[in-house]
Amino acid sequence: MLDAARLRADFPLLQRLENGRRLVYLDNAATTQKPEAVLSAILDYYHSTNANVHRGAYGLAIRATEAYEAARERVAGYLNAWATEGVVFTRGTTEAINLVAGAYGRATVRAGDTVVVTAMDHHSNLVPWQILCQEKGATLRMVEITEDGRIDLSDFGLALERNPKIVAFPYVSNALGTVNPAAQLARLSHAVGAVVVVDGAQSTPHLKVDVQELDCDFYALSGHKMLGPMGSGALIAKPQLLETMPPYHGGGEMISKVWDDHSTYNKIPHKFEAGTPNVEGAVGLAAAIDYLARLGPDRIAEHEQALARAAIERLAQIEGVTVYGPRGPRDHRAGVVSFTYGDIHPHDIATILDQDGICIRAGHHCTQPLMRRLNVAATARASFYLYNDLEDVDALAGSLVKAGALFGYVPA
Amino acid sequence: MRSLDTSPPEPRLSSLYQEVILDHYRRPRNKGALENATHAVSLNNPLCGDEIDLHLRVEGDVIKDVRFVGRGCSISQASASMMTQLLKNSTVPQALLIAERMSAMMQGDDAAATDKTLGDLRALAGVSKFPVRIKCALLPWNALTDAVKG
Numbered sequence A: 001m002l003d004a005a006r007l008r009a010d011f012p013l014l015q016r017l018e019n020g021r022r023l024v025y026l027d028n029a030a031t032t033q034k035p036e037a038v039l040s041a042i043l044d045y046y047h048s049t050n051a052n053v054h055r056g057a058y059g060l061a062i063r064a065t066e067a068y069e070a071a072r073e074r075v076a077g078y079l080n081a082w083a084t085e086g087v088v089f090t091r092g093t094t095e096a097i098n099l100v101a102g103a104y105g106r107a108t109v110r111a112g113d114t115v116v117v118t119a120m121d122h123h124s125n126l127v128p129w130q131i132l133c134q135e136k137g138a139t140l141r142m143v144e145i146t147e148d149g150r151i152d153l154s155d156f157g158l159a160l161e162r163n164p165k166i167v168a169f170p171y172v173s174n175a176l177g178t179v180n181p182a183a184q185l186a187r188l189s190h191a192v193g194a195v196v197v198v199d200g201a202q203s204t205p206h207l208k209v210d211v212q213e214l215d216c217d218f219y220a221l222s223g224h225k226m227l228g229p230m231g232s233g234a235l236i237a238k239p240q241l242l243e244t245m246p247p248y249h250g251g252g253e254m255i256s257k258v259w260d261d262h263s264t265y266n267k268i269p270h271k272f273e274a275g276t277p278n279v280e281g282a283v284g285l286a287a288a289i290d291y292l293a294r295l296g297p298d299r300i301a302e303h304e305q306a307l308a309r310a311a312i313e314r315l316a317q318i319e320g321v322t323v324y325g326p327r328g329p330r331d332h333r334a335g336v337v338s339f340t341y342g343d344i345h346p347h348d349i350a351t352i353l354d355q356d357g358i359c360i361r362a363g364h365h366c367t368q369p370l371m372r373r374l375n376v377a378a379t380a381r382a383s384f385y386l387y388n389d390l391e392d393v394d395a396l397a398g399s400l401v402k403a404g405a406l407f408g409y410v411p412a
Numbered sequence B: 001m002r003s004l005d006t007s008p009p010e011p012r013l014s015s016l017y018q019e020v021i022l023d024h025y026r027r028p029r030n031k032g033a034l035e036n037a038t039h040a041v042s043l044n045n046p047l048c049g050d051e052i053d054l055h056l057r058v059e060g061d062v063i064k065d066v067r068f069v070g071r072g073c074s075i076s077q078a079s080a081s082m083m084t085q086l087l088k089n090s091t092v093p094q095a096l097l098i099a100e101r102m103s104a105m106m107q108g109d110d111a112a113a114t115d116k117t118l119g120d121l122r123a124l125a126g127v128s129k130f131p132v133r134i135k136c137a138l139l140p141w142n143a144l145t146d147a148v149k150g
């Protein structure tokens, strides 16, 4: 395992006390804390490099453009993108998926076509497809999940029999921690001629990801979930697909020549980056990637998996607690543990844990169709990252026992 | 590894989760749909998923009957259950007055917190110390004001 206590020293916010206690931050699936290296990269950028990109004729603007484009190369390298120009900077996963639905989807999906999503998709990999299908008169087919929270492969096969134009799924579920067999799903989808969109919001922070090995067509990620700043993120796409797509947003930067009544467009990826981009976001994301790469994504995955297993084991010992998602000792899962505790509402659990300085999420996790299938309105969710350790798992279990006592449950 | 923390829960928490609140949460009064309701309002809190369907039968300006259907946290559901007990046979202006007192109590008004007209609801006074939970406690009351003013 990683030396989490030492890593915590890199994160200024984690030095704070919360309600007089050491802050135990277990809401990493929502957003992660930022290391000093990322914060200082952003500050340095504003201290030494800030100017608008791609337009200035002076040295400062050239250096700002270089910093922005170097960040693009860093993202491309970390994920083994097909090409650097296949990396489009976005506000995050949500915008990346909307870009695919709004540009690729609008140009290719017709009435009667099918788009496939899964019952464990985050709303941001569902609602854009609903909007597209409603506009086009296309069918949205939702693939069911198994009882232990995996994509139901036989139902996935049935959905593919409709010869969908687009298949979208999450690599890692934010609500359950399931790591889906993304490469296999992509291969099956390609066999019926579909274009594959992978929601990588939760996988990029936690696993070693190689988009060419996955062989998807589009891959979306959020910087803020991987130590980077909010409002940073990217769409990684096969360049030949980007070439054929109409633009998404219109404005400055994405054009080549503008006439009174029409325009020609810039080369990719700039064609999809209308307006002044989030340069500090890109620079901060590149610094976050440096940090992650130094630790090694495989070691991060291993660390998280160990914490998730320990947490599942501890929670299973508390009578009345139900853990959702794959629970087998050999199951590949990310550091996300969703659970309920008897009739204590997750919101009440979160309030009680907060008094001990423990931050967890309570709610539907932007996965309402999934919650319906699990037959719950909400779950409590603890999600771990590289700066969490077994002491945090202990704190979680201890505070849960307290919550139980308040609600009249007797500790086992 | 740190050993299990077995220190007693702090006073703020025990005042938040009083017996009477858990009792209303687990054995809600007046729960279920109301036949021949004259007013019905559904409200939810999209952030945490609390839901309340409030049904009233108002005759003249008297609330003859009131029931609710809902699901959510202990605070929102207990608040709804206590509310239905208080409102039955009160007039609409009286009900709105209680709603105002309840709102004042949530803002930390000590006088409201000892106001007998609030009945069991006074047990919810501790919620005012948990800002994110205030909207849970007020959800049924917002449904009430929507219903009678709507």
Ligand SMILES: Cc1ncc(COP(=O)(O)O)c(C=O)c1O
Pocket: A029, A030, A091, A092, A093, A094, A095, A122, A124, A125, A170, A172, A173, A174, A199, A201, A202, A222, A366
């Ligand atoms: C699986 C998954 N997809 C998409 C998103 C949306 O990410 P963002 O809000 O950063 O656009 C999230 C984050 O909540 C997520 O967990």
